Amino acid sequence: MFSPKKKKTYTPKEALPKIAAYCAYQERTQNEVRAKLLDYGLELDDAEEIIIRLTQEKLLDEERYAQSFVRGKYGLKRWGRRKIQQGLKAKGISDFCIRKGLQEIDPDQYYENLLHLLEKKNKTEGERNPMARRQKIQYFLQSKGYELDIIQDAWKELGL
Structure with a gap:
């Protein structure tokens, strides 16, 4: 019979270097770190103290x-x-x-990304009816997170 593996629990002192390495590996949110610390078996208060320390040490930002x-x-x-x-x-x-x-978004690059997606989707879209085709492509671009006014500007620029 399969028995579930017992999870190791850590003391706050043991958890600190482990979670510091976890944060150093890639950027993390406080929620991700909190969940990991609770998964280590720490109390919420201990987890919050560690999060404060990691933030002060610039490991968590x-x-x-x-x-x-x-x-x-x-x-x-x-x-x-x-x-x-x-x-x-x-x-x-x-x-x-x-x-x-x-603020990291470069407006010119953002618009270039939109134009690229519009051209690519226009080439691959199988819909023949021009109105339905335009609507499908527009829905696709909106699902990618682009704003309707910018999508319409891109349509005009490409003359589609």
């Missing part, structure tokens, strides 16, 4: 996390502002940090 998240999502995945904002809100990031993170 939600503003930096938001900036990194924005660069990755808009640069690599070509997400729009709205989808990025929703992603950060879902991670429990404050509105202040979200605004700081969104």
